[in-house]
């Protein structure tokens with residue numbers, strides 16, 4: 193059985209940078225270390241970070257001293273102010289692409305425009321961006337929600353970095369009809385699109401796809417659904433232990449991809465286990481062939 197790993201699989205630039213920054217803080221340890229929310233959506237990595245002494249907290253009020261790491265999703269300016277006010281050390285691991293979206297939201301607001309964010313209003317990245325527009329931004333998930341908005345004289349629209357381009361464009365098209373002036377700012381990061389494209393191309397050329405990532409990771413779920421949309425069966429797992437030998441029976445080529453919060457060591461473990469299961473199937477098939485002779 194041949195296993196092909198997608199060109200772009202696993203950690204994106206922003207997540208890798210955040211993990212590197214966290215490891216650096218651990219090396220230079222000076223008092224307790226916290227992350228505001230889990231650093232990434234991967235329980236295995238979060239457990240590993242906890243073993244190294246990085247404690248995930250939900251609220252700054254839970255702590256009185258030490259270092260706080262802000263994850264790649266970023267936060268609103270009010271949270272950064274609170275970190276300083278409470279005398280905590282700040283390690284700001286906000287992905288530079290997210291920082292750019294935050295600055296654009298702030299600029300659009302300062303220019304006196306109604307800021308509109310295309311994205312998921314419950315996602316921490318979006319909540320942070322809204323904070324940079326002084327909490328005054330509207331959030332729409334899709335063109336249907338944009339249709340429901342009233343007329344706006346002067347607006348600026350930007351996107352959650354992981355939005356599909358087509359969704360952003362559909363919302364912009366609707367907003368053009370509803371606004372007198374619209375400043376359009378595409379803040380989509382290419383990492384997601386490139387990973388999805390690589391997974392799609394691979395899924396079209398293999399018999400089965402395996403998608404690795406946290407069960408609560410939205411980008412991993414989207415990746416698995418995209419693979420399924422090609423008609424190729426796709427299994428979403430968190431760890432190698434979830435692989436089943438039956439998935440690879442009579443299979444020649446298997447594709448392997450992973451969400452943005454999956455580290456290389458988990459991808460390697462999964463690949464190794466897939467090889468073992470492929471060999472087990474090979475032995476079974478040889479036995480059956482011998483019995484037929």
Ligand code: F3S
Pocket residue numbers: 204205206207264265287288289290353354381382383384452
């Ligand atoms: Fe940054 Fe894009 Fe990853 S915004 S966190 S590089 S998906």
